Amino acid sequence: MSKIVKRVEELVKPILEKYGFDLVDIEFKKEGKSYFLRVYIDKPGGITIDDCQLVSEELSNKLDIVDPIPFSYYLEVSSPGVDRPLVNEKDFIRNKGRLVDVFLKQPFMKTTKLTGELVEKREDSLIIMVDGESVSIPVENIKKVKLAIKF
Structure with a gap:
């Protein structure tokens, strides 16, 4: 697991625990010229857009303070989708x-x-x-x- 993904996991877990959400996966990858940090979350009954927005805002604030990624990137928080991978x-x-x-x-x-x-x-x-x-x-x-x- 890359240092960035590990650090993001440390930052997002307390947020998810607060709302009773589960961390499914974290991806950090370059696509074309841009970098993407994707955080996939879930909960019994499924994740809503409002849930994603809530986590995105709180995580974004933490990332701004800690600044573990020394270059620009896009943060995406989403549901893993219907064909989600089973990870943990x-x-x-x-x-x-x-x-x-x-x-x-x-x-x-x-x-x-x-x-x-x-x-x-x-x-x-x-x-x-x-x-x-x-x-x-x-x-x-x-x-x-x-x-x-x-x-």
Whole structure:
């Protein structure tokens, strides 16, 4: 985790705790000529635009004071969206029983993407149900896990 992302996490966590929001992810990246600091937040029932604005204003004030980024950037605070990635333990617990897409680094069961019902996230593996069968995927082979979108 970059120093900037780690510092932003330290600054935003007390704000989120105050409102009962969860931190989903923080990204700091250059796109074209501009830098973007993106903070993704969530809460049971979902995040509203007003929630994002509240966190954005408070975080912006803290960032102005601490000034951990020595150049200009755009701050964006938003919901992770419907196909949000599952990142931390809370994400996996909250979404147990939901359909997930698991993207793999190396082929597993002859594929690099599995879709199934989230059963459990263990320290060394992720358990999902695929076509009624329990599948254990080694954590070191997982690139990303996202909620699946059903059409």
